[in-house]
Amino acid sequence: MKCLVAGGNVKVLGKAVHSLSRIGDELYLEPLEDGLSLRTVNSSRSAYACFLFSPLFFQLYQAATPGQDPPRCKILMKSFLSIFRSLVMLEKTVEKCCISINERSGHLVVQLHCKYGVRKTHNLSFQDCESLQAVFDPASCPHVLRAPAKVLGEAVLPFPLALAEVTLGIGRGRRVILRSYQDEDADSTVKAMVTEMSIGEEDFQQLQAQEGVAITFCLKEFRGLLSFAEPANLSLSIHFDTPGRPAIFAISDSLLDGHFVLATLLDPPPNSQDLLSLEVPRPVPQLQAHSTPHLDDFASDDIDSYMIAMETTVGSESSRTLPSVSLSPGLQPSCHSEEEDEAELSTVPGTPPPKKFRSLFFGSILGPEHSPLHPSPVLAEDSEGEG
Structure with a gap:
């Protein structure tokens, strides 16, 4: 996977990361045919967020090496956020941002091309992961x-x-x-x-x-x-x-x-x-x-049929087929300054809601034939011991 973000779109990407950091501690990055997907979910699985950037958003976009399946990776949100921490710096000094996955070294490489020929390269360790997806309509x-x-x-x-x-x-x-x-x-x-x-x-x-x-x-x-x-x-x-x-x-x-x-x-x-x-x-x-x-803090009757956190197996062939969730048709301020926004982000990212909220997500293994318009029941119930 390789993509190149240029101009003002670098700051747009940075602001998206800031928004996602308010929810989850882990970032799921997945290159798809219809664009680059950035997703996260909070620890209590009561909040899910996703940004899908179209290939037209990038100056160069290559989802996968020809003949290979697109990679999927999970990285710490704090590590990725640190690269885009200062939105002012991104706007004033960064001209291009190149994001690629080096599967041999197991690193997500983020390179910032700054003014005067300065290049900042960040190598972030990542994990091969399952695909995080929510089914909603x-x-x-x-x-x-x-x-x-x-x-x-x-x-x-x-x-x-x-x-x-x-x-x-x-x-x-x-x-x-x-x-x-x-x-x-x-x-x-x-x-x-x-x-x-x-x-x-x-x-x-x-x-x-x-x-x-x-x-x-x-x-x-x-x-x-x-x-x-x-x-x-x-x-x-x-x-x-x-x-x-x-x-x-x-x-x-x-x-x-x-x-x-x-x-x-x-x-x-x-x-x-x-x-x-x-x-x-x-x-x-x-x-x-x-x-x-035992009693659980969250109910799961109607939520099961409405919202499912889907984690597909990495190794199988069917797991590479992503669930069909349309993010494009007909549809994801801070009212304070960017300095206040960055100060708030320095606290624990993503506030898990109290237990008076229902949990939205339940772990399950679903086949690629499931769609958001025809959600299937959860195959494995959530338990108190699961995060």
Whole structure:
């Protein structure tokens, strides 16, 4: 595998890595025929993110050596992020970025071609890995919101960086409400202030949702996608169902597609009157358990048929056939400066949501015939001992 990124696209690639680092500690890099895929999943398997860069994004793109299967590799997110840590440096000094896989030495080679003939070469150790893939279908979600990322970025600006979750809902007059969610177990001093933002229907390019529907999800991961989409003037689509079902956040461009799939809090949806009130409802989450001899923190009934983390075997011939998940048609800010963004990234990347969220992913081995429109049941249940 070899690809060459030139000009401003180097910074775009760097910003994508920054967004992914908010979710997972490991980066799955996989060259495909339709582009280079960068994926990650958090440790609790309740958040998944993927960027797919089209071959047109690169000055040169070669997925695999002729006659060989495309390689797949897994590397530490922190190691890859360190190369693109300073976005200002990428923009001012880096002219080209060459990414290649040296299978003989077992290294992912990232070479930065800087001004004045300076070259910086990074050799990152990687592991041959299974293909990380999530099966999801945005078309199956009854509720869809679509707006410029700048609108949503300004809406989350007033929320403190330490806020864990935010509730998104439709209030009276079909206004979109964003409100800070406070856990009933939170400290009383934290509960003292609740922030609520209201956005008119006219600011949305598409608003397909009835009044009273609402979901609660992690804010940090959402901000990660906004930090990528807002500078690029992209529109962000939010596909969601009932509370407890995953929400899909998607962006699309002629050169790339991005998807963030996040767990939502298993709370009953508040009515429209609640959405217009600053009094935050605090229903006790009722989590179901696996039908196993021990209780599990996450339910898996409808999620099993909706979201599956698929890991295919590296050695077999069928494992090289990737599942068919369309990332291109019709669809993945930070509202603070890049310096603040980099400071936040210095903390532990990817905040695993608390156990009041359902786990989205369950490990399984699926054949290549499965598609996101016809998901199959999980073949092996998740257990408490699995990460």
